[in-house]
Amino acid sequence: xxxxxxxxxxxxxxxxxxxxxxxxxxxxxxxxxxxxxxxxxxxxxxxxxxxxxxxxxxxxxxxxxxxxxxxxxxxxxxxxxxxxxxxxxxxxxxxxxxxxxxxxxxxxxxxxxxxxxxxxxxxxxxxxxxxxxxxxxxxxxxxxxxxxxxxxxxxxxxxxxxxxxxxxxx
Numbered sequence: 672x673x674x675x676x677x678x679x680x681x682x683x684x685x686x687x688x689x690x691x692x693x694x695x696x697x698x699x700x701x702x703x704x705x706x707x708x709x710x711x712x713x714x715x716x717x718x719x720x721x722x723x724x725x726x727x728x729x730x731x732x733x734x735x736x737x738x739x740x741x742x743x744x745x746x747x748x749x750x751x752x753x754x755x756x757x758x759x760x761x762x763x764x765x766x767x768x769x770x771x772x773x774x775x776x777x778x779x780x781x782x783x784x785x786x787x788x789x790x791x792x793x794x795x796x797x798x799x800x801x802x803x804x805x806x807x808x809x810x811x812x813x814x815x816x817x818x819x820x821x822x823x824x825x826x827x828x829x830x831x832x833x834x835x836x837x838x839x840x841x
Contacts, residue, residue: 733757733824733831736764744785746774749835755822756792757833758785760803766824771833772805777817792819 733747734757744758754774761768772792776783781796791808792801799810805819812818823834 727837728834729837730825730832730834733833736826736829736831739769739831742787744787746784747771747833749833749837751836753835754782755833755835756783756785757824757831758803764826764829766826766831768826769824769831770803770805771822771824772801772819773822775819776812777819778811778815783819 739759747755756774757771776794783792783794786793797811799812800808807813825832
């Protein structure tokens with residue numbers, strides 16, 4: 672063998688392992704990228720399908736009993752952003768005199784408001800109506816049988832308190 676042939680053989684032997692190494696490394700990097708990509712997709716899908724539930728709740732001052740007449744209502748916004756309609760239905764000085772319901776219609780998310788002359792909560796989007804306890808009585812909410820969510824109330828020392836979530840909605 673000549674010296675030039677020996678040098679060419681040594682160069683070819685060095686190139687083949689380097690090519691194998693580069694091929695294996697690029698395959699490993701590609702597999703890692705696919706694994707991370709699908710893993711992230713799985714995580715996002717899991718968070719979408721199983722959202723975090725709000726677990727932190729607190730009692731907050733709403734009003735003193737003397738400033739609420741029978742039939743009056745007030746819209747309250749909780750720290751986490753929920754809009755709540757609180758209505759006075761009686762004058763006994765107990766939490767049962769009041770009702771606190773979400774002001775968001777469960778049908779399409781429109782704002783509901785209290786109509787004291789009709790003794791109901793009304794959703795103007797599709798003429799949905801709810802009785803004073805939040806149960807659907809007409810329109811699409813009645814068809815889907817979805818009541819307004821209710822919030823607990825407490826009376827202490829002539830003051831009205833409401834229990835609301837304190838974590839963000841999103």
